[in-house]
Amino acid sequence: MQLYDDYKEHVDFLTIYIREAHPTDEWQMKSNEKEKDDVCYAQPKTIEQRVAIANDFTRRFKFPVPFGIDEMTNGANDAYAAWPERLYIVGEDGRITYKGGNGPFKYDPKEVRAWLAQRYGEVKHPQPPAEKKS
Amino acid sequence: MNPTLKWIGISLLALVVAAYVVLSILAGGPKDALYMVRYALPHMHRGNLKVGDQAPDARLVALDGSTCFHIREKPAGRPLVLVFGSFT
Secondary structure, eight states: OHHHHHHTTTSEEEEEEOSOSSOTTSOOOHHHHSTTTOOOOOOOOSHHHHHHHHHHHHHHTTOOSOEEEEOTTOHHHHHHTOOSOEEEEEOTTSBEEEEOOOTTTTOOHHHHHHHHHHHHOOOOOOOOOOOOOO | OOHHHHHHHHHHHHHHHHHHHHHHHHHTSHHHHHHIIIIIGGGOOOOSOOTTSBOOOOEEEOTTSSOEEETTOSOSSSOEEEEEEOOO
């Protein structure tokens, strides 16, 4: 997660795993079935199942961001109206500073990057050299 | 049949069909539109939180499956970026 690498010295990050968006026993997406993705899980019914999927995810992607799993009561999800995916920034004073839209259509990490860049400066990455036209 | 009622019925049917077509486009197909209505829409909420509100707390489970901690556990001092999502 590039955003985490770029700004972890300035802000804390916390990923919160919530109920699955496209499990096999609900609205499964074809893209999740493709061999390269192979992300096929039923909706967890127990916290042990959630923990197992969360561990699969963090291991597969070597996910470096601090991670928490929502309890089966969905307390975090309900408090933040987070499903299926959403971004927030909580300020130093404990108040919501940024509230992103519901994913997938309004989920926009660029807005978080813009907020962080405005506060801590833009982090630029070298662009890969453009291929020469033959 | 009363012609007015007939046209109201036809208009409503046309609206339902149009809504279903739009949903199908958004969801990726006619079957996906049904799944979206059945499984996605009941869980999608805009939420009441607003910028400036106190950030709510909730208990989370760590990856080890046994340790619990709270979203707002860390002492204030640095902003906190919350990334909600799932694997699928």
